[in-house]
Amino acid sequence: MNMSGKLKIGLGILSAGLVVCGLIALGMPHESVSMDRAAYLTAKDKDNGIVHNNPDKSVKTASAAVGVRSGAGAVTTNSTTELEALQHMKLVAQNETLMLYIREETVEIAVKDKRDGYIWFSNPADREEDSLASPLYKSEMSSQLLVAYYNEKGQINTFNSYDDSVAKKQFQITSTDHGAKVVYQFGKISKSFGNIPKAISKERFEERILGQLDAEKRDNVQYKYRFDDQKQVYEVRKLQDYVAEEISAQLLAIGYTEEEAAKDNEANGVMEAAEDNGPQFTIPIEYVLDGEHLVIQVQAKELQYAKSYPIATLQLLKYFGAAGKNKQGYIFVPDGSGALIHLNNNKKNTETYDLPVYGPDGTYDVKEKVQTNEVTRLPVFGIKQNDHAIIGIIEDGDALASITGDVGGRNDSYNTVASKFSLVAMDFYTLTSGTKTSSVPMFQSAPYQGDYRVRYAFLSGNASDYSGMARKYQEYVVHKYNLKKLKASKDAPFMLEVEGAIQKQKSFLGVPYQSIEPLTTFDEAQSILRTLKERGIHNIDLRYVGWFNDGIRHTSPATIGWNSALGGKRDFQKLTDYVAKENIGFYPDVAFQDKFKGSSGSATFLDGRKAKVYEYDPVMYVKDTAKFSHYVLSPYVLEQTVNGFASKYAKLGVSGLSLRDLGNELNSDFNADHPVNRQEALQIVEKQVGTLKQQVPNLMIDGGNVYNLPYANMIVNAPMRSSRLNLTDEDIPFYQMVLHGYFDMAGEPLNVQRSVDSKVPLLRALETGSNLFYQWIAADSSVVKDSEYNTLYGLHYEDWLDQAVDYYKEANPLIQRIRHQTITGHRQLANHVTETTFEDGTTIVINYNNTSVEVDGQKIDGLSYRVGGE
Numbered sequence: 001m002n003m004s005g006k007l008k009i010g011l012g013i014l015s016a017g018l019v020v021c022g023l024i025a026l027g028m029p030h031e032s033v034s035m036d037r038a039a040y041l042t043a044k045d046k047d048n049g050i051v052h053n054n055p056d057k058s059v060k061t062a063s064a065a066v067g068v069r070s071g072a073g074a075v076t077t078n079s080t081t082e083l084e085a086l087q088h089m090k091l092v093a094q095n096e097t098l099m100l101y102i103r104e105e106t107v108e109i110a111v112k113d114k115r116d117g118y119i120w121f122s123n124p125a126d127r128e129e130d131s132l133a134s135p136l137y138k139s140e141m142s143s144q145l146l147v148a149y150y151n152e153k154g155q156i157n158t159f160n161s162y163d164d165s166v167a168k169k170q171f172q173i174t175s176t177d178h179g180a181k182v183v184y185q186f187g188k189i190s191k192s193f194g195n196i197p198k199a200i201s202k203e204r205f206e207e208r209i210l211g212q213l214d215a216e217k218r219d220n221v222q223y224k225y226r227f228d229d230q231k232q233v234y235e236v237r238k239l240q241d242y243v244a245e246e247i248s249a250q251l252l253a254i255g256y257t258e259e260e261a262a263k264d265n266e267a268n269g270v271m272e273a274a275e276d277n278g279p280q281f282t283i284p285i286e287y288v289l290d291g292e293h294l295v296i297q298v299q300a301k302e303l304q305y306a307k308s309y310p311i312a313t314l315q316l317l318k319y320f321g322a323a324g325k326n327k328q329g330y331i332f333v334p335d336g337s338g339a340l341i342h343l344n345n346n347k348k349n350t351e352t353y354d355l356p357v358y359g360p361d362g363t364y365d366v367k368e369k370v371q372t373n374e375v376t377r378l379p380v381f382g383i384k385q386n387d388h389a390i391i392g393i394i395e396d397g398d399a400l401a402s403i404t405g406d407v408g409g410r411n412d413s414y415n416t417v418a419s420k421f422s423l424v425a426m427d428f429y430t431l432t433s434g435t436k437t438s439s440v441p442m443f444q445s446a447p448y449q450g451d452y453r454v455r456y457a458f459l460s461g462n463a464s465d466y467s468g469m470a471r472k473y474q475e476y477v478v479h480k481y482n483l484k485k486l487k488a489s490k491d492a493p494f495m496l497e498v499e500g501a502i503q504k505q506k507s508f509l510g511v512p513y514q515s516i517e518p519l520t521t522f523d524e525a526q527s528i529l530r531t532l533k534e535r536g537i538h539n540i541d542l543r544y545v546g547w548f549n550d551g552i553r554h555t556s557p558a559t560i561g562w563n564s565a566l567g568g569k570r571d572f573q574k575l576t577d578y579v580a581k582e583n584i585g586f587y588p589d590v591a592f593q594d595k596f597k598g599s600s601g602s603a604t605f606l607d608g609r610k611a612k613v614y615e616y617d618p619v620m621y622v623k624d625t626a627k628f629s630h631y632v633l634s635p636y637v638l639e640q641t642v643n644g645f646a647s648k649y650a651k652l653g654v655s656g657l658s659l660r661d662l663g664n665e666l667n668s669d670f671n672a673d674h675p676v677n678r679q680e681a682l683q684i685v686e687k688q689v690g691t692l693k694q695q696v697p698n699l700m701i702d703g704g705n706v707y708n709l710p711y712a713n714m715i716v717n718a719p720m721r722s723s724r725l726n727l728t729d730e731d732i733p734f735y736q737m738v739l740h741g742y743f744d745m746a747g748e749p750l751n752v753q754r755s756v757d758s759k760v761p762l763l764r765a766l767e768t769g770s771n772l773f774y775q776w777i778a779a780d781s782s783v784v785k786d787s788e789y790n791t792l793y794g795l796h797y798e799d800w801l802d803q804a805v806d807y808y809k810e811a812n813p814l815i816q817r818i819r820h821q822t823i824t825g826h827r828q829l830a831n832h833v834t835e836t837t838f839e840d841g842t843t844i845v846i847n848y849n850n851t852s853v854e855v856d857g858q859k860i861d862g863l864s865y866r867v868g869g870e
Contacts, residue, residue: 075387076118076386076387076388077117077118078118078119079125079126081125081126081129082119082121082125082126083119084125085103085110085121085125086101086110086112086119088103088105089101089102089103089108089109089110090102090103090104092175092179092180093175093176093178093179093180093289094289095178095289095291096114097113097114097115097291097292098111098112098113098114098289098292098293098294098458099111099112099114100179100180100287100289100294102173102180102182102287104173106123106142106162106166107144107161107166107171107173107182107184108121108122108123108142108144109121109122109144109180109287110122111294111456111458113458113460115460116460116461118388118458118460120320120321120390120458121320121321121322122144122317122319122320123141123142123143123144123319123322124141124319124322124324124414126324127141127142127412127414130412130413130414132409132411132412132413133411133412133413134411137411137412138412139160139162139163139167140160140162140318140319140412141319141322141412141414142160142162142166143160143161143162143163143166143318143319144161144182144285144316144317145160145161145165145184145283145285145314145315145316146158146159146160146161146314146315146318147159147160147161147164147186147281147283147311147313147314147315148311148312148313148314149279149281149305149309149310149311149312150309150310150312150424150426150441150443151279151308151309152308152309152441153441154426154428154439154441156312157279159186159187159279159281161184161186161283164186164187165184165185165186166184168189170184170185170186170189171183171184171185176286176288178288178289178290179286179287179288179289180286180287181284181285181286181287182284182285182286182287183282183283183284184281184282184283184284184285185280185281185282186279186280186281186282186283187277187278187279187280187281188277188278188280189277189280191241191244191245193244193245193247193248194258194261194262195248195251195252195256195257195258195260195261196236196239196244196247196248196251196261197236197260197261197264197265198235198236198261198265198270199233199234199235199236199264199265199268199269199270200233200234200264200265200268201232201233201234201264201267201268202227202232202233202234204264205225205234208256208260209221209251209254209256210222212254212255212256213250213254217250220247220250221247221250221251224236224237224239224243224247225237231268233268278309279305279306279309280304280305280306280309281303281304281305281309281311282302282303282304282305283298283303283304283314284298284299284302284303285297285298285316286298286299290455292457292458293455293456293457294455294456295395295453295454295455295456296316296317296453296454296456297396297451297452297453297454298314298316298421298451298452298453299450299451300397300423300447300448300449300450300451300452301449303423307443310423310424310426310443310444311423311424312422312423312424312426313402313420313421313422313423314420314421314423314452315404315418315419315420315421316418316419316420316421316452316454317418317454318404318416318418319414319416319418320390320392320418320456321383321385321390321417322383322414322415322416323343323383323385323408323414323415324408324413324414324415325344325408325409325413325414327343327344327385327386327415328343328385328386329342329343329383329384329385329386329389330342330343330383330384330466330729330730331343331353331381331382331383331384331405331407331415331416331417332381332382332383332384332391332417332466332469332732332734333353333355333381333403333405333417333722333728334376334377334378334379334380334381334403334734334735335353335355335373335374335376335722335723335725335728336373336374336375336376336377336719336720336721336722336723336731336735337374337718337719337720337721337722337731337732337733337734337735337736337768338466338719338722338731338732338733338734338735338737339722339723339724339725339728339729339730339731339732340466340728340729340730340732341353341405341407341415341727341728341729342407342729342730343385343407343408343415344407344408344409344415345407345727345729346407346409347407347726347727348407348409348410350725350726350727351725351726351727352404352405352406352410352727353403353404353405353406353417353725353727353728354402354403354404354405354420355373355376355402355403355723356376356401356402357376357379357394357398357399357401357402357403358375358376358377358379358398358399358665358666358682358705359373359375359376359665359666361666361667361668361678362593362603362611362613362632362665362667363603363604363605363606363611363632363667363668363669363670364425364427364605364668365427365605365606365607365609365611367622367623368616368621368622369616369621370621371723373723373725374719374721374722374723375664375703375705375719376403377703377704377705377706377718377719377735378473378706378734378735378738379393379394379395379398379401379403379706380392380393380394380469380473381403381405381417381418381419382417382466382469383415383416383417384464384465384466384469385415386464387460387461387464388458388459388460388464389458389459389460389463389464389465389468389469390456390457390458390459391456391457391459391469391472391473392417392418392419392454392455392456393454393455393456393457393473393476394419394453394454395453395454395455396450396451396452396453396679397421397448397450397451397452397453397679398679398682399666399678399679399681399682400421400422400423400448400452400677400678400679401419401420401421401422401452402419402420402421402422403417403418403419403420404416404417404418404419404420405417405418405727406727407727419454421452423447423448424443424444424447425443425444425447425606425668425670426441426442426443426444426606427441427442427605427606427607428440428441428442428607429441429442429606429607429608430607442606442607443606444606444670444675444677445670445672445675446675446677447677448677448678448679448680450679455476457472457476459472465827466732466734466737466826467737467824467825467826467827469734470734470737470738470823470826471737471824473738474737474738474739474822477706477709477738477739478742481709481710482710483709483710483742484742485741485742485820485822486741486742486743486744486819486820487820488820489539489816489819489820490539490816491538491539491812491816492539492771492772492811492812492815492816492819493539493540493541493585493714493744493771494532494537494539494540494541494771494772494774494804494808495540495541495543495714495716495744495746495771495772495773495774496528496529496532496540496541496542496543496773496774496775496776497542497543497544497545497716497749497773497774497775497776498519498520498525498528498542498543498544498545498775498776498777498778498797499519499520499545499546499552499775499776499777499792499795500518500519500520500521500544500545500546500547500551500552500563500566501516501517501518501519501546501547501550501551501552501563501565501566502516502517502519502546502551502552502553502784502787502789502792503515503516503517503550503551503553504516504517504783504787504789505787516550516551516563516564516565517565517779517783518563518565518566518779519546519777519778519779519783519784519792520566520776520777520778520779521565521566521567521571521778522547522566522567522571522572522574522575523567523571523574523575524778525542525544525575525778526574526575526578527778528776528778528797529542529578529579529582529584531801532804532805533582535801535805536805536809537804537805537808540584540585541584541585541586541587541700541714541744542579542584542585542586542587543587543589543658543700543716544586544587544588544589544658545589545658545660546589547563547566547572547588547589548560548561548562548563548588549561549563550563550597551563552789553596553597553630554590554591554596554597555596555597555598556595556597556598556601556641557590557591557592557641557644557645558640558641558644558645559644559648560645560648560649560652572652573652576652576653576654585656585698585714586654586655586656587656587657587658587698587700587714588654588656588657588658589657589658589659589660590645590657590658590659590660591660591661592633592638592641592642592645592659592660592661592662592688593632593633593638593661593662593665593667593685594629594630594631594632594633594660594661594665595630595631595632595633596630596631598631599612599631601633601634601637601641602631602632602633602634603631603632603633603634603635603636603667603668603669603670603671603676604634604669604670604671605670606670608672610631611631611632611667611669612628612631613628613629613630613631613632614627614628614629615627615628615629627788632667633667634669634671634674634676635667635668635669635676635680635681635684635685636669636671636674636676638684638685638688639684639687639688639691642688642691642692643691646691646692646695646696649695649696650695650696654696655696655697655698656696656697656698656699656700656713657692657696657698657699657700658699658700658702658716659689659692659699659700659701659702659708660702661702662685662688662689662701662708663689663701663702663703663704663705663708663712663715664701664702664703664705664717665703666678666681666682666685666705667681668681669681682707685707685708686707686708689708689711690710690711692711693711698713698714699711699712699713699714700712700713700714700715700716701714701715701716702715702716702717703715703717703718704717704718704719704735704739704743704745709739709743712743713743713744714743714744714745714746715739715743715744715745715746716745716746716773717746717747717748718735718736718739718745718746718747718770719735719747720733720747720748720753720764720768720770730828732826733767733768733823733826733836736768736769736770736823737823737826740768740769740821740822740823741819741820741821741822741823741839742822744771744819745768745770745771746765746770746771746772746773747761747764747765747768747770747773748761748773749773749774749775750762750765750772750773750774750804750807751774751775751776751794751795751800751803751804752775752791752795757863758803759863760848760863762807762810762811763846763848763863763865765811765815766811766814766815766844766846766865767834767836767844767846768823768836769815769818769819769821769823769836769838769844770815771815771819772804772807772808772811772815774800774804775795776795776796776797776800777792777795777796777797778796778797779796780796781793781794781795781796814842814844814867817840817842818838818840818842821838821839821840821842822838822839823836823837823838823839824837824838824839825837829845829855830853830855831849832847832848832849833845833846833847833848833849833853833855833860834846834848835855837869838869840869841869842867842868842869843867843868843869844865844866844867844868845860845865845866845868846865847860847861847862847863847864847865848863849862849863850862850863852864
């Protein structure tokens with residue numbers, strides 16, 4: 001039932017006999033268990049169709065309604081089953097906003113929001129009623145941790161915390177200052193009974209043990225041993241833990257100690273050997289109330305596992321906030337710009353959602369690549385159910401995290417979204433002998449030793465949608481990174497990227513060689529800028545790619561060399577003087593992590609090979625070894641490379657710099673001598689971008705991963721769409737909703753976006769409040785035809801100049817007005833019709849349809865827009 005408009009509540013009776021239930025007060029500060037009991041009884045009455053409007057009246061309804069959403073906020077309450085489940089839980093911590101409960105038998109938790117009384121459960125309260133779920137999936141629904149681990153062959157196996165820890169009573173709960181800590185022990189935890197001798201001589205056994213026991217106990221103990229007549233030795237049989245515990249107690253009662261057992265074992269040739277009891281793990285998880293948030297964390301240094309069974313992944317609270325089949329809403333995932341998965345969308349035959357934060361690790365040797373997905377730039381996720389929502393923020397371990405999500409109807413009836421962390425990486429090393437080959441698993445030697453931490457916030461009422469999630473996450477990043485709002489300007493920036501030089505294969509007298517070919521010389525770049533200013537575009541930011549060291553695929557930036565084909569250092573200085581005089585932003589581009597020439601300083605794969613990346617065949621999906629892309633620079637040597645570049649770049653007198661890959665990718669290094677895990681790589685990259693910021697005041701970041709926000713002035717190629725996976729239902733501009741007003745941003749250049757109509761990229765820019773961004777070359781497009789730079793074909797600036805000028809003149813008055821405003825709301829009004837609201841009240845309604853639509857009584861033509869709130 002979807003009731004999003006403003007509803008008048010009288011005696012509770014609406015049209016068609018629908019009765020609106022009264023609001024139940026569940027969230028009073030310092031409330032007692034008896035108040036929870038009262039809430040439970042009230043909800044039970046609701047389930048029976050009784051509505052309590054006042055003490056004197058109750059109205060019987062034809063169909064019971066737990067609550068509806070009003071314009072003022074949330075009124076939906078928890079179900080009877082959920083409130084009953086809370087009665088079996090213990091309150092372990094509370095503050096002004098939240099109450100944390102834990103059920104001591106099952107270790108499931110619940111968080112109660114005092115602001116509206118709503119309760120969030122780590123595991124569905126009615127999971128036992130799920131007819132779809134098998135016993136295995138019911139166990140998963142009862143679990144707080146899902147563990148995937150490797151065996152000695154590199155095969156993946158799984159444990160869940162219910163079957164493999166809780167049901168075996170292998171856990172411990174302790175209270176902390178602001179919450180609770182649970183330590184789970186997974187697997188078969190064999191108890192040690194050291195005073196039971198594994199082998200003992202006949203004489204010692206009969207005199208020291210059997211002779212000290214009464215007849216009944218004597219027979220019991222003797223039966224647990226078998227006699228080796230040849231050796232004249234008694235050897236213990238295999239004992240179950242409960243049997244061993246009984247025998248140990250009987251031996252202890254006669255004073256037989258572990259020391260004696262050790263001497264008897266040694267005298268009879270028994271050496272203590274390590275016993276393989278299979279996979280065993282100790283995993284602690286801590287729940288902490290922190291103001292309005294719940295923080296969950298696992299400290300890697302407290303994890304325990306055998307080297308023969310390393311943990312591959314650890315999934316935390318998969319079912320926290322899970323929405324059942326009767327809930328309405330959606331899952332929010334940060335795929336690219338963001339996407340929504342509608343609850344219960346019946347897409348049971350599609351793949352589940354599982355994408356890594358910050359994209360793939362370049363040092364994972366991917367054998368096949370079927371699809372290239374958009375990069376996840378923000379470590380955040382959420383779920384909306386009716387008029388409540390929850391948002392999860394991955395605070396630590398984010399570089400090792402993936403975000404998972406699925407709809408109900410596949411394995412169980414619940415819609416879920418959660419975080420999953422990669423703990424130990426694995427790849428196979430291939431051994432070859434003659435015609436035979438075999439694969440041996442290679443495991444990461446130095447995994448991350450920090451924390452895996454997720455922070456949850458709770459939303460309700462009008463804030464319980466993806467706009468509310470974006471505002472909540474915006475509050476978080478603004479506070480964490482101390483972000484400052486943009487200041488108003490006379491004109492919006494026109495953002496332009498020009499390509500400098502490329503290397504092209506040529507031949508002389510049949511001898512092949514690499515030639516440096518100019519696409520846009522320094523003089524031509526200056527000419528293009530002058531033309532734009534003559535055409536009325538005055539606020540320009542120029543990104544210059546391929547300006548040094550052999551062009552776009554340049555050699556190591558530790559040194560700076562000049563390309564004579566572009567005009568050399570003298571013409572570069574002329575361009576620098578011109579942009580300074582004309583107040584044009586100038587951002588020469590550099591790639592630090594993609595190493596295009598030579599393998600020196602590159603990272604290594606797990607099998608010890610250099611991390612060499614190739615393009616993939618678009619038909620067969622395998623690596624095309626004829627198309628080398630780059631080596632991955634090791635984070636271990638990044639500081640050295642950055643320092644070498646920065647010292648030389650500072651002498652050029654340029655106040656801007658474009659970072660091609662430091663905000664766009666994140667890679668480990670599995671070198672055995674100096675391994676760097678991906679979370680450590682994030683810290684290294686963040687530090688080096690900070691170093692560059694100290695020397696260059698204006699940084700343009702390509703891609704815009706969240707950890708580089710404190711240092712960015714401009715973001716280009718910001719995500720404008722999701723990967724459009726089959727499971728998702730809508731794209732949303734969540735990235736822009738979080739960061740707009742704090743950065744000048746642009747998506748992919750308008751003239752390279754794939755769209756059926758040239759107007760669509762402009763409409764996307766207006767919907768997200770993004771600046772216009774073009775990518776040009778001065779040379780004729782034929783220069784790049786049939787080369788490895790085919791993607792630059794069709795970018796000759798004269799072919800796009802008129803469109804760029806027209807679009808800028810159309811968009812500038814609007815973007816100039818809103819570029820420093822935050823986005824306060826976004827929604828889809830109809831199919832392919834969206835509305836964006838900015839903090840000053842400006843609204844932009846976009847019609848992506850080819851035909852006109854009517855919104856609020858006003859017609860909007862196809863592929864057009866309307867500005868409101870002026």
